[in-house]
Amino acid sequence: MSVEKSGLWDAKTWQVYKRLLGYSRRYWVMGLVAITGMLLDGGGLAVFTNLLRTMVDDLFVKKDAFLIFWMPIWIIAIFLVRSCGTFASNYGISYIGRHVVQAMQKDVFASYLKLPAAFFGAEPSGQQISRITYTSEQVASAASEAVKSAVTDSFTVVAMLCVMLHNSPYLTLALLVMAPAIALIATIVSRRYRLISRRIQGSMGSVTGTVEESVGAHREVRIYGGQNYEASRFDQVTRQTRGLNLKITATNAASSSTIQLVAALALAALVFLGTRPQVLNSMSPGVFFAVLTAMGTMLPALRRLANVQSHIQRGMSAAEDLFEVIDLPPEIDLGTLELERTRGDIVFRGVTLTYPKSRQQALCGIDLHCMPGTVTALVGRSGSGKSSLVSLLPRFYAPSEGRVMLDGEDYENYTLASLRRQIAWVGQSVVLFDDTVANNIAYGELAGASEADIIAAAEAANAMEFIARMPQGIHTPIGQSGNMLSGGQRQRIAIARAILKNAPILVLDEATSALDTESERLIQQALHGLMRDRTTLVIAHRLSTVEGADQIAVMDHGRIIERGTHAELIALDGQYASLHRMQFHDQTVTQSSD
Ligand SMILES: Nc1ncnc2c1ncn2[C@@H]1O[C@H](COP(=O)(O)OP(=O)(O)O)[C@@H](O)[C@H]1O
Numbered sequence: 001m002s003v004e005k006s007g008l009w010d011a012k013t014w015q016v017y018k019r020l021l022g023y024s025r026r027y028w029v030m031g032l033v034a035i036t037g038m039l040l041d042g043g044g045l046a047v048f049t050n051l052l053r054t055m056v057d058d059l060f061v062k063k064d065a066f067l068i069f070w071m072p073i074w075i076i077a078i079f080l081v082r083s084c085g086t087f088a089s090n091y092g093i094s095y096i097g098r099h100v101v102q103a104m105q106k107d108v109f110a111s112y113l114k115l116p117a118a119f120f121g122a123e124p125s126g127q128q129i130s131r132i133t134y135t136s137e138q139v140a141s142a143a144s145e146a147v148k149s150a151v152t153d154s155f156t157v158v159a160m161l162c163v164m165l166h167n168s169p170y171l172t173l174a175l176l177v178m179a180p181a182i183a184l185i186a187t188i189v190s191r192r193y194r195l196i197s198r199r200i201q202g203s204m205g206s207v208t209g210t211v212e213e214s215v216g217a218h219r220e221v222r223i224y225g226g227q228n229y230e231a232s233r234f235d236q237v238t239r240q241t242r243g244l245n246l247k248i249t250a251t252n253a254a255s256s257s258t259i260q261l262v263a264a265l266a267l268a269a270l271v272f273l274g275t276r277p278q279v280l281n282s283m284s285p286g287v288f289f290a291v292l293t294a295m296g297t298m299l300p301a302l303r304r305l306a307n308v309q310s311h312i313q314r315g316m317s318a319a320e321d322l323f324e325v326i327d328l329p330p331e332i333d334l335g336t337l338e339l340e341r342t343r344g345d346i347v348f349r350g351v352t353l354t355y356p357k358s359r360q361q362a363l364c365g366i367d368l369h370c371m372p373g374t375v376t377a378l379v380g381r382s383g384s385g386k387s388s389l390v391s392l393l394p395r396f397y398a399p400s401e402g403r404v405m406l407d408g409e410d411y412e413n414y415t416l417a418s419l420r421r422q423i424a425w426v427g428q429s430v431v432l433f434d435d436t437v438a439n440n441i442a443y444g445e446l447a448g449a450s451e452a453d454i455i456a457a458a459e460a461a462n463a464m465e466f467i468a469r470m471p472q473g474i475h476t477p478i479g480q481s482g483n484m485l486s487g488g489q490r491q492r493i494a495i496a497r498a499i500l501k502n503a504p505i506l507v508l509d510e511a512t513s514a515l516d517t518e519s520e521r522l523i524q525q526a527l528h529g530l531m532r533d534r535t536t537l538v539i540a541h542r543l544s545t546v547e548g549a550d551q552i553a554v555m556d557h558g559r560i561i562e563r564g565t566h567a568e569l570i571a572l573d574g575q576y577a578s579l580h581r582m583q584f585h586d587q588t589v590t591q592s593s594d
């Protein structure tokens with residue numbers, strides 16, 4: 001098409017196109033079936049149109065007895081072939097399309113599983129979800145439409161042109177003048193289309209994100225009367241999507257109606273030319289009727305062909321978006337050493353961390369040595385960098401400066417998987433999966449654990465007490481993200497998971513914050529048992545839970561400002577001592593007011 005010259009098919013587009021083709025290449029057999037179907041469909045139509053001349057001239061005018069018998073049978077035969085063709089083409093195209101969608105969804109999802117933590121903060125989660133639910137569908141539907149239209153319609157156009165030429169070269173050539181007009185319209189449409197479809201993908205993401213957020217925060221919305229705000233926000237994003245979709249429709253509709261107008265002109269020209277006295281005498285009504293019908297069939301096909309480019313553009317910009325994510329570099333994992341079981345000798349040396357897109361340093365010149373088998377407690381105000389420091393351990397983030405050493409080796413030299421295998425983690429916000437209690441405790445690589453081990457871990461985490469009361473015990477499903485459980489129950493399941501993992505490094509980031517003092521005390525005992533022979537990093541607000549730690553590091557504004565045992569820090573009479581006094585005072589006040 002003339003579009004190729006307009007520069008839309010630049011090198012990048014070709015690359016995307018070829019890559020997309022790569023996804024469908026192995027379904028070439030089905031592709032052949034589909035294309036054969038399309039050709040049968042278009043060919044049948046052409047044969048039928050050509051038959052019209054015979055029908056009018058010989059059947060109705062001459063009343064040929066042979067034709068009177070055979071014509072109905074031919075018609076049925078032609079349309080039988082056509083319907084087989086239609087089925088094969090529709091099913092074949094869908095078959096390929098669905099497979100390609102699945103393959104792309106799989107690739108994007110795989111990429112989500114290996115992208116670094118920073119990626120998930122950089123883009124709204126709605127965008128990430130809609131890439132899989134919406135954008136990949138766009139690729140398939142657009143590509144299917146495009147292929148179907150490109151093959152069927154271009155074949156129809158050529159076939160109809162043949163029918164016309166076969167019947168009356170004079171009329172056909174006279175009508176060819178309108179071809180450039182149609183090409184021009186196609187170019188303009190495709191340009192506009194590409195622009196709009198890119199923006200649609202973005203806005204679909206905001207729709208998904210807004211819904212996700214409002215549904216997730218349904219309690220907050222009700223308590224704080226956020227209905228109007230959420231409604232208007234939703235209204236705004238859907239309005240934007242509607243606007244963009246209508247723009248697409250308007251573009252399509254405008255091109256369709258313009259082409260229809262061109263078609264009307266052509267038909268008028270046909271009637272005008274066909275009724276010139278010298279032509280009228282030499283042309284049978286059958287010829288005129290056949291050319292008229294062929295032309296009438298060809299023009300809608302041309303119109304659809306003009307829109308092919310727009311489908312391609314839609315699919316391309318969707319595919320481009322998907323490929324961008326698929327191509328993002330995964331987490332850096334250059335380490336080659338396979339860590340069997342670490343001694344748990346952790347050293348932070350001059351560690352600084354600046355989060356991407358943040359100007360402030362979250363950690364600044366951290367020096368800390370966690371000896372094997374000891375407990376290091378991190379305390380400090382919220383926002384002081386405690387979670388940031390421990391999130392370096394599994395390499396969620398890499399230190400901007402300085403090094404982290406494990407067993408005397410720079411921890412970047414270990415493979416990521418083997419490093420993470422050494423760490424059991426109970427985080428600040430517990431995330432559970434929509435599965436049974438047992439599968440939540442024995443998650444991931446722990447999946448092979450025996451039921452007895454799972455129950456033992458749950459018991460150690462003081463979780464068996466509430467699990468036993470559930471209808472199906474440890475096989476009770478706990479609903480999406482465990483929202484049927486209380487915060488404390490969720491934490492206990494997470495602790496059971498960490499206990500079951502039995503890893504040499506244990507990280508507890510406010511792991512018991514959602515528990516009452518009684519349960520916390522019970523778990524503390526279990527955790528104490530667990531901490532034996534392990535290197536533990538524990539972050540806790542209640543200082544009473546960290547008093548027994550081998551060393552306590554007090555953090556403030558990303559720095560360690562005090563370090564020592566409980567007794568040393570109390571003797572130092574600095575920040576820790578004053579924090580401790582405050583909490584001790586609080587406790588005595590609460591106790592005396594009970
Ligand atoms: N993913 C992140 N991206 C950017 N900044 C972050 C991120 N996580 C934490 N921060 C910032 O780093 C600082 C330390 O946070 P954090 O380590 O969570 O503190 P703490 O756990 O002590 O409460 C805070 O100022 C916080 O805003």
Ligand SMILES: [Mg+2]
Pocket residue numbers: 383386387388428509
């Ligand atoms: Mg924190």
